[in-house]
Amino acid sequence: MKTSTRFFSWIMVCFIAVSIVCLSLAGYEARAAEFKTIEPGVLTVGTSTGFPPFEYIGDDGNPDGFDVAFIKEVGKRLGLKVKVQDMEFNALVASVGNKTDVAIAGMTVTDERKQAVDFSDPYYDAVQYVLVRKGSNMRSINDLHGATLAAQLGTTGNLLADDIVKANSQTVLKTYDRFPEAVNDLKAGRVDAIILDKTPAQTFERIYSGEIEAVSGDEFGFEVEKYAVAMPKGSNQLSSAINKAIADLKNDGTYDRIINEYINADGGERSNTIVDQFVSAFITSNRWSMYLNGLLLTMQIAFFAALVGIVIGTLLALMRITKNHKGKNTILSLISGIYIDIIRGTPLVLQLLIMWFIIMKNSKDGVLVAVVAFGLNSAAYVAEIIRAGILAVDSGQMEAGRSMGFTRAQTMRYIVLPQALKNSLPPLCNEFISLLKETAIVGYVALSDLTRVANQISSATYQPFVPLIGAAVIYFVVIKILTLLLGVLERRLRRSDIR
Ligand code: GLN
Numbered sequence: 001m002k003t004s005t006r007f008f009s010w011i012m013v014c015f016i017a018v019s020i021v022c023l024s025l026a027g028y029e030a031r032a033a034e035f036k037t038i039e040p041g042v043l044t045v046g047t048s049t050g051f052p053p054f055e056y057i058g059d060d061g062n063p064d065g066f067d068v069a070f071i072k073e074v075g076k077r078l079g080l081k082v083k084v085q086d087m088e089f090n091a092l093v094a095s096v097g098n099k100t101d102v103a104i105a106g107m108t109v110t111d112e113r114k115q116a117v118d119f120s121d122p123y124y125d126a127v128q129y130v131l132v133r134k135g136s137n138m139r140s141i142n143d144l145h146g147a148t149l150a151a152q153l154g155t156t157g158n159l160l161a162d163d164i165v166k167a168n169s170q171t172v173l174k175t176y177d178r179f180p181e182a183v184n185d186l187k188a189g190r191v192d193a194i195i196l197d198k199t200p201a202q203t204f205e206r207i208y209s210g211e212i213e214a215v216s217g218d219e220f221g222f223e224v225e226k227y228a229v230a231m232p233k234g235s236n237q238l239s240s241a242i243n244k245a246i247a248d249l250k251n252d253g254t255y256d257r258i259i260n261e262y263i264n265a266d267g268g269e270r271s272n273t274i275v276d277q278f279v280s281a282f283i284t285s286n287r288w289s290m291y292l293n294g295l296l297l298t299m300q301i302a303f304f305a306a307l308v309g310i311v312i313g314t315l316l317a318l319m320r321i322t323k324n325h326k327g328k329n330t331i332l333s334l335i336s337g338i339y340i341d342i343i344r345g346t347p348l349v350l351q352l353l354i355m356w357f358i359i360m361k362n363s364k365d366g367v368l369v370a371v372v373a374f375g376l377n378s379a380a381y382v383a384e385i386i387r388a389g390i391l392a393v394d395s396g397q398m399e400a401g402r403s404m405g406f407t408r409a410q411t412m413r414y415i416v417l418p419q420a421l422k423n424s425l426p427p428l429c430n431e432f433i434s435l436l437k438e439t440a441i442v443g444y445v446a447l448s449d450l451t452r453v454a455n456q457i458s459s460a461t462y463q464p465f466v467p468l469i470g471a472a473v474i475y476f477v478v479i480k481i482l483t484l485l486l487g488v489l490e491r492r493l494r495r496s497d498i499r
């Protein structure tokens with residue numbers, strides 16, 4: 001070959017190679033840019049632990065299980081990092097598209113869910129089973145009539161149980177946020193049967209072998225269901241990429257590998273002696289640090305919510321007190337009165353959910369949402385405390401201030417309010433202590449506070465005793481220390497009164 005021809009061929013080869021690299025890079029870029037995820041470059045995935053082996057809290061305190069491993073593989077193929085958020089099963093569908101990009105939780109494709117979300121191609125076949133106490137002879141739908149049934153809220157098992165209740169009015173149905181709580185009640189005899197998916201039913205049967213057993217759904221005539229990934233409606237590019245990733249996973253053996261790792265493997269060790277339970281609840285995989293982080297989160301939310309509460313509460317109190325000066329309602333006192341009425345007249349957990357799902361639905365920061373919700377709630381109570389504090393200040397103080405040439409506002413600010421705050425200190429401290437305990441519901445917005453951590457660890461270890469009592473002791477100790485400190489503060493302030 002002539003040198004010039006060889007040279008020319010080399011140039012061509014290099015050109016083609018560079019073009020291939022550029023094109024595939026561009027393709028990758030375009031692919032990454034195709035999906036608008038909530039957080040750029042990250043696939044935020046909602047799941048609901050307590051559904052082993054598909055999702056449970058792993059030894060390191062993070063969600064693990066077949067679904068988690070599966071979606072991480074999917075994410076890898078989409079060029080996205082996967083971030084998993086654990087929440088109640090019943091909240092998953094509503095969260096898709098605003099709090100999460102997709103949800104995976106052994107979720108059955110149903111027509112009703114299809115109204116709200118799109119589903120990927122199915123990745124697993126399932127059927128509902130019935131979990132009963134060992135020795136129970138429930139083997140048909142008729143046997144379930146008149147029994148106390150259990151299901152996890154919002155699941156297909158819940159729908160089947162509803163049908164049974166409709167057919168027989170003697171049947172009672174109890175719904176649970178998470179299956180482990182239902183299993184606990186089954187063992188305790190509070191419910192007679194749980195309707196839940198086959199593989200989790202078999203896993204619970206293995207964990208509590210000798211106590212409960214899983215009865216095949218065939219005996220009850222339950223039909224096959226298909227699990228799929230839930231995605232926002234109309235997310236065509238995301239859905240075709242996810243479907244392609246699922247097909248690839250199945251073809252290249254990854255799917256079988258995670259099936260073997262999670263579904264075909266035994267698992268779910270349970271410790272029996274109290275010392276073992278203590279070790280697995282606190283020591284194994286440094287679980288103590290989960291309680292510590294939970295406690296810090298609890299304190300952080302309570303502290304900032306208390307600040308919001310004091311500031312807004314004082315404003316509300318001042319607004320409300322205008323009625324006393326004028327002798328009749330003012331716009332300000334009316335607004336403040338209505339606000340306080342609404343907050344006091346509705347449950348805190350609903351206010352939190354409304355904040356999370358409706359008012360601040362685009363906020364990803366659960367802590368911020370919790371601080372706002374608890375702060376606005378606390379403000380109503382603080383307002384009443386401070387109003388009472390202001391009213392308890394002798395009216396002569398206002399007159400004295402005015403006669404010294406202060407305006408009403410100045411007297412309020414420099415003379416009345418400081419005394420009012422001092423009067424209000426003991427009830428304000430109580431309010432803070434209540435707040436600290438009230439934050440225990442933040443698990444609803446996917447935050448791992450102390451209570452949620454205790455719950456997670458009890459479902460990871462299948463032993464509720466030590467984690468729950470442990471968390472209660474931690475709350476108690478923290479609150480006791482706070483009460484003692486606040487007592488000292490109060491005594492100091494009183495001493496300055498006497499002087
Ligand atoms: N497969 C059931 C459903 O979709 C239950 C799923 C679950 O509890 N995680 O309703």
